[in-house]
Amino acid sequence: MPAKKPKLDIKMLDHILEKMVNTVEVSKNEIFRIGEQSRQEFESLADELQEVKRQVIMTIENGDKLESHVKFARKRLSEVSKHFKNYSEDEIRDAYEKAHTLQMELTVNRQKEKQLRDRRDEIERRLIGLQETIERAESLVGQISVVLNYLNSDLRAFGDLLEDAKQKQDFGLKIIEAQEEERKRLSREIHDGPAQMLANVMMRSDLTEKIYRERGGEEAMQEIRSLRKMVRNALYEVRRIIYDLRPMALDDLGLVPTLKKYLDTIEDYNKNAIYKFVHIGLDVRLSSKLEVALFRLVQEAVQNASKHAQASEILVKLEVLRNQIIVVVKDNGKGFNVEEKKDHTFGLMGMRERVELLDGQLTIDSKPENGTIIMIQVPLNG
Numbered sequence: 001m002p003a004k005k006p007k008l009d010i011k012m013l014d015h016i017l018e019k020m021v022n023t024v025e026v027s028k029n030e031i032f033r034i035g036e037q038s039r040q041e042f043e044s045l046a047d048e049l050q051e052v053k054r055q056v057i058m059t060i061e062n063g064d065k066l067e068s069h070v071k072f073a074r075k076r077l078s079e080v081s082k083h084f085k086n087y088s089e090d091e092i093r094d095a096y097e098k099a100h101t102l103q104m105e106l107t108v109n110r111q112k113e114k115q116l117r118d119r120r121d122e123i124e125r126r127l128i129g130l131q132e133t134i135e136r137a138e139s140l141v142g143q144i145s146v147v148l149n150y151l152n153s154d155l156r157a158f159g160d161l162l163e164d165a166k167q168k169q170d171f172g173l174k175i176i177e178a179q180e181e182e183r184k185r186l187s188r189e190i191h192d193g194p195a196q197m198l199a200n201v202m203m204r205s206d207l208t209e210k211i212y213r214e215r216g217g218e219e220a221m222q223e224i225r226s227l228r229k230m231v232r233n234a235l236y237e238v239r240r241i242i243y244d245l246r247p248m249a250l251d252d253l254g255l256v257p258t259l260k261k262y263l264d265t266i267e268d269y270n271k272n273a274i275y276k277f278v279h280i281g282l283d284v285r286l287s288s289k290l291e292v293a294l295f296r297l298v299q300e301a302v303q304n305a306s307k308h309a310q311a312s313e314i315l316v317k318l319e320v321l322r323n324q325i326i327v328v329v330k331d332n333g334k335g336f337n338v339e340e341k342k343d344h345t346f347g348l349m350g351m352r353e354r355v356e357l358l359d360g361q362l363t364i365d366s367k368p369e370n371g372t373i374i375m376i377q378v379p380l381n382g
Contacts, residue, residue, distance in 0.1 A: 024144055024147055024148055025148065028144040028145065028148065031141055031144065032141050034133070034137055035134055035141065038130050038133045038134050038137065039134055042130040042131065042134065045126055045127055046127065048123060049120065049123045049124065052116055052119050052120045052123065053120060055116050056113065056116045056117060056120060059116055060113060062109055063110060066106040067106060070099070070102045070103055070106050073099040074099055076095050077095045077096060077099045176293065176357070180292050198231055202228065202231055202232065205227055205228045205231065209224050209225070250291060250292065254285045254286070254291065255294055255295060255318070256283060256318065258295060259295065259298060259316060259318065262295075262298075262302075263277050263302070263316060266302065266306070270306060272312065273306060273313065273314060274313045275302070275314050276315045277315075277316050277318075278315065278316070278317040278318070279317075279318050279319075279320075280318070280319040280320075281319045281321055282322070284320065286325075290325075290358070290378070293354055293358055294325065294327060294378070296354065297354060297355065298318075298329060301316075301351070301374050302314060302329060304348070305329065305331035305333055308336075309334055309335065309372055310334055311331035311332050311371070312332060312333075313331065313332045314329070314331045315328075315331070316328070316329050317330075321380070323380055324377055324380055325377070325378045325380060326375065326376070327376040327378075328374070328375050328376075329373075329374045330372070330373045330374075332371045333372060334368065335367050335368050335369055335370045335371050335372050336368060336372070338364050338365075338366055348364065351374075355376055355378065359378070359379055360376060360377050360379065361376075361377045362374070362375070362376055
């Protein structure tokens with residue numbers, strides 16, 4: 001028999017909470033610092049962008065002037081070359097040098113313009129990234145502030161309620177009782193409302209069919225039969241939901257008959273699996289809280305086996321002894337690695353918590369492709 005897990009005391013909870021608050025506070029300050037650094041860099045780059053844009057405009061204007069001068073110098077050089085004999089050697093040299101100098105200045109100007117445009121585009125891209133960083137930092141700081149408020153208020157108040165193990169147990173049991181009361185209320189409302197309405201619709205459809213049979217209208221008859229089939233399915237579904245919310249047989253007949261009926265209902269609804277139930281030991285009524293808790297545990301285990309394990313055969317065994325109750329749910333599904341956390345293990349976590357509130361123990365034996373065995377042991381007090 002596995003050893004019971006040690007319960008967390010209040011001092012340890014306060015110590016863990018204090019470390020959580022300090023860690024979150026440090027993270028908040030670090031994110032705030034990153035945001036401020038990004039903001040300062042954003043402002044600096046924004047100023048630089050304005051200066052670069054100004055230089056781009058000046059470079060373009062200067063380039064336009066140089067291009068005009070180059071055209072004039074080339075025209076002058078073409079005229080000198082064409083009438084070579086009419087100009088002196090100094091005039092010819094001056095025309096060549098001026099054209100060459102202006103062309104070099106224009107080339108340098110164009111290179112400078114390209115560099116300035118590239119820098120402008122780079123700064124604009126960088127500003128977009130910084131703006132996103134600043135917005136994310138502000139959002140994270142806000143979210144972390146909410147978490148800090150929660151840690152400093154709600155969780156500390158919650159810790160005060162759990163001064164000892166007895167208070168924690170009572171708190172959890174009251175949550176379960178509130179959930180079950182809500183399930184009862186919903187069950188009655190649906191039973192007295194939608195279920196009765198659907199039954200009334202069935203009666204009206206039968207009456208309508210009789211009227212149309214007397215008057216003819218085969219096509220209308222077919223539609224009505226189809227409607228009646230749909231309503232019957234809807235009625236079955238509503239009743240199934242009612243049963244899932246709170247099986248009324250649990251209060252009237254007890255745990256064993258309710259589990260039998262539940263598994264029969266599931267098997268009728270799910271044609272892809274066989275559900276077996278075995279009862280060993282005493283046939284006695286248990287306390288209402290214990291019967292509800294055990295039923296919910298079996299219900300969760302069976303649903304996990306049907307939905308996640310894709311089992312084709314599921315066995316539920318209930319053994320009632322004088323000092324304890326043993327529940328075993330076994331399936332031949334695909335199994336899983338019990339050490340690996342998956343999405344569907346949240347249901348198992350809830351089962352563990354419910355078993356611990358009953359001072360019981362939950363054991364899970366599963367391997368991939370080898371099925372799963374869940375054993376629940378709950379003590380009986382008198």
